[in-house]
Amino acid sequence: MRDLDSREEIERLVSTFYSKVQVDPLLEPVFAHLDWDHHLPIMVNFWCSMLLGDMTYQGNPFQKHIGLPITAGHFSQWLKLFTATVNENFEGPKAEEAIGRANSIAGIFQHKLGLRE
DSSP states (O other): OBOSOSHHHHHHHHHHHHHHHTTOTTTHHHHTTOOHHHHHHHHHHHHHHHHHOOOOOOSOHHHHHTTSOOOHHHHHHHHHHHHHHHHHHBOSHHHHHHHHHHHHHHHHHHHHHTOOO
């Protein structure tokens, strides 16, 4: 398995992960409104900025989550799918970093949204 050390690998992660989200009974309704052709490149840019430092992402990810009908359970499921996708497809320092960053981001968002498990 490869590490998440290139844009191509991050594109594969994002595509594989969000294909799971789109059929997940808990998460799909939250994301059903998205234009996936528009959203996925933004997520690739986000993770490339996080993991590769390429600064292609311009935006406020937290702002996009305000007002969504989400609970702590949604974050738990998102993290479960994300972690599984990384572990099934990648290994190495960047893969570990991606999981750590996802957990940190989820924790910060939940705190800001006032959500508890």
